[in-house]
Amino acid sequence: MSLSDLATTEKLLKDVKDQLTCHVCLGLYTDPKILPCLHVFCRRCLESLAVTHGETCVTCPTCCHETGLTSSTAVAELLPAFHIHHLFDIHDALQKIPPSSSSTPTPCNKCRQFVSTAYCRNCGQYICDECANVHKLWGELASHAVISIDKVREYALEMVPLKTTALPCPKHLHKNIELYCETCEVLICHYCTVQRHKTHRYDLVADTYASRKRAVEASMKPLRGHVSEVRTALDNIDRSVEGITSQRAALEDDINRTIEQLHMELEHRKREFVCQLHDLAQEKLRALAAQRAEVEHTLTQMSTTMAFADDRLRVGSPAEVVMVLTLISARVDTLCHQHEPERLEPRQRANLIFIPGNLWELCKPVEAICTAPICPSKCLVGEEIPTIAVTGQKVAFTVVMKDGYGEPYTGALLSVTAELVSPTARLLCSVNKAKAQGHYTVSCVPTIPKDHEFHIQVNGVHIQGSPSPVHIMRAVQDITKPVKIVKKLKKPRGITCNSRGDLIVVETDFPRVSVHTLRGSSPKCLTKFGSFGSTPGQFNNPDGITVDGSDNR
Numbered sequence: 001m002s003l004s005d006l007a008t009t010e011k012l013l014k015d016v017k018d019q020l021t022c023h024v025c026l027g028l029y030t031d032p033k034i035l036p037c038l039h040v041f042c043r044r045c046l047e048s049l050a051v052t053h054g055e056t057c058v059t060c061p062t063c064c065h066e067t068g069l070t071s072s073t074a075v076a077e078l079l080p081a082f083h084i085h086h087l088f089d090i091h092d093a094l095q096k097i098p099p100s101s102s103s104t105p106t107p108c109n110k111c112r113q114f115v116s117t118a119y120c121r122n123c124g125q126y127i128c129d130e131c132a133n134v135h136k137l138w139g140e141l142a143s144h145a146v147i148s149i150d151k152v153r154e155y156a157l158e159m160v161p162l163k164t165t166a167l168p169c170p171k172h173l174h175k176n177i178e179l180y181c182e183t184c185e186v187l188i189c190h191y192c193t194v195q196r197h198k199t200h201r202y203d204l205v206a207d208t209y210a211s212r213k214r215a216v217e218a219s220m221k222p223l224r225g226h227v228s229e230v231r232t233a234l235d236n237i238d239r240s241v242e243g244i245t246s247q248r249a250a251l252e253d254d255i256n257r258t259i260e261q262l263h264m265e266l267e268h269r270k271r272e273f274v275c276q277l278h279d280l281a282q283e284k285l286r287a288l289a290a291q292r293a294e295v296e297h298t299l300t301q302m303s304t305t306m307a308f309a310d311d312r313l314r315v316g317s318p319a320e321v322v323m324v325l326t327l328i329s330a331r332v333d334t335l336c337h338q339h340e341p342e343r344l345e346p347r348q349r350a351n352l353i354f355i356p357g358n359l360w361e362l363c364k365p366v367e368a369i370c371t372a373p374i375c376p377s378k379c380l381v382g383e384e385i386p387t388i389a390v391t392g393q394k395v396a397f398t399v400v401m402k403d404g405y406g407e408p409y410t411g412a413l414l415s416v417t418a419e420l421v422s423p424t425a426r427l428l429c430s431v432n433k434a435k436a437q438g439h440y441t442v443s444c445v446p447t448i449p450k451d452h453e454f455h456i457q458v459n460g461v462h463i464q465g466s467p468s469p470v471h472i473m474r475a476v477q478d479i480t481k482p483v484k485i486v487k488k489l490k491k492p493r494g495i496t497c498n499s500r501g502d503l504i505v506v507e508t509d510f511p512r513v514s515v516h517t518l519r520g521s522s523p524k525c526l527t528k529f530g531s532f533g534s535t536p537g538q539f540n541n542p543d544g545i546t547v548d549g550s551d552n553r
Contacts, residue, residue, distance in 0.1 A: 013091070016090050016091045020087055020088065023061060024045035024048075025042060029081070029084050030043070033046055033079065033081060034081040035058070035067050039062045039063065040084060043076065046058055046078070049061070050075060080167075080170075082167060108126060108130075108131055109123075109127065111128060113128070117148070118147060120135060121144070121147070123144065169187075171188075171189075171196075175190065175191055178190065179193065179203065179205060180202060180204070180208040182208075183202070188202065273354070277352065280352065281352065287347050298335075305328070305331050305332060309328050309332075312328070340527050342515060347500070374409050374416065375404040375458075376457070376458040377461075378402040378404070379401050379409075379456075381397065381399050381466065382397070382399055382400045383397050387468075387471065388470065388473065389446055389472050389473070390446075390475045391446055391473070392475045395420075395444055395446060395470070397441075397454075398441055398442070399418075399440050399456055399463065400439055401439075401440060407438075408438025409438055416440075416457070416458055417457050418430075418442045419454075421453050422448060423450075424450075427444055427446065427447070430442070430443055449472050449474040451470075452471075453467040486505065489505060489514070492508075493506055494545040496545050501518060501519075502517050502518070503517075504516075506539070506545040511532045511539035511542055512530035513545065514527070515527050515528075
């Protein structure tokens with residue numbers, strides 16, 4: 001911060017003191033030295049930081065720049081920080097300013113008799129009116145800059161003395177620097193010209209100053225241009241930070257909203273699955289309940305017949321036994337004829353399973369956040385999407401993903417969605433990398449026979465070739481190649497299967513119904529019933545057969 005921007009003398013004094021504080025010892029500078037990186041530290045502090053690694057070097061505590069030295073004593077040969085001496089002058093001058101709240105007048109530093117009314121910048125002293133008049137009349141003092149004491153606090157920087165401090169020669173401390181050796185590019189005194197710099201080219205410092213000043217100003221021009229670029233870069237970085245921060249908040253809201261929607265959809269799917277499970281299980285239970293009632297009724301009839309026969313044989317007279325023997329035999333024959341082993345097999349099996357399908361795709365780890373820009377307008381379908389598909393059979397095609405420069409995109413497909421869409425349902429398709437760079441395979445297994453559309457989108461925008469219509473047909477089992485052959489059928493006219501997989505055939509040449517099991521190496525007839533006629537159990541040119549949910553024919 002510029003000193004001229006400070007509002008009060010107290011704040012200015014504190015800022016100057018901070019600039020006079022060594023960042024190593026945290027005290028005021030003593031014999032300050034300047035490093036090539038332009039950072040300043042006390043000489044003793046730098047000597048304590050010198051570390052030898054085959055050669056002696058000093059690492060700057062501020063920027064970590066390493067300065068190579070010939071030895072630990074070479075710290076003394078570093079340039080002295082003369083600008084720090086100027087800051088000390090400012091510090092001393094500011095300390096002489098009386099506090100704004102002080103009611104005690106400042107005495108004249110010259111005569112010590114009167115109250116000071118002005119300040120001489122050249123002398124660095126407060127003076128009274130009499131001494132100020134002397135300054136105006138005395139020839140050597142007439143050129144001094146004198147300001148009113150009322151403006152001392154307003155122009156705090158004007159307190160700095162204008163006198164130039166002479167710089168001592170580093171080789172001859174009792175002599176001041178007056179010359180500049182152009183051969184060695186160092187400041188020297190007159191003694192140096194007759195010793196180490198006798199044959200060198202040198203000039204007065206005042207004469208060298210003008211050319212050196214112009215050279216420094218010229219060398220600063222590209223740096224000032226770089227400063228402008230760096231400031232622009234900082235502004236861009238700040239805008240990027242602001243943009244990323246706002247994007248983070250917005251994406252966090254999107255993530256929360258998406259997960260909530262997904263949770264709601266999963267809950268909806270769960271209710272659908274549970275309802276389907278209950279309906280299917282209830283249907284099976286009703287069928288088994290009806291079968292159980294039939295089997296219980298059969299068991300009751302058999303038990304009643306056996307109990308009746310056993311009772312007559314145990315307590316009945318010979319005449320009674322002979323009298324009911326025909327009746328008992330007829331009843332037993334009827335019950336045995338009605339007994340069909342296949343009807344005792346459970347009509348429903350405990351074969352319920354849950355197939356989650358592509359729901360598990362939601363649980364796979366994915367890179368949900370990325371920075372790579374996919375350009376929807378440059379992405380396209382790599383090959384023609386099928387227009388006809390069959391339920392239960394996989395449909396696959398290739399898409400080509402490209403970035404904004406038209407180059408193949410190989411990053412994470414976070415913003416890409418592929419769906420098989422119908423008016424009533426959506427099926428999420430899987431998207432996997434193909435062998436070619438930037439190519440991806442889209443695949444799914446349709447389950448609903450209906451007109452659909454393939455939607456391939458990037459950030460909600462369709463790519464080239466999307467949406468694409470496709471008609472899904474119901475799969476038909478291939479029966480052109482027989483697996484098992486049922487023989488000895490008389491003009492079969494209708495055929496169906498029960499829940500156990502048994503084949504039920506109705507024949508017209510000799511009207512009857514036959515039940516065949518397909519279990520085993522070859523089909524086997526389980527039972528046959530029916531004849532020609534119009535009474536119950538008879539058929540007249542039957543055209544077909546079917547079974548209900550309880551396997552009733």
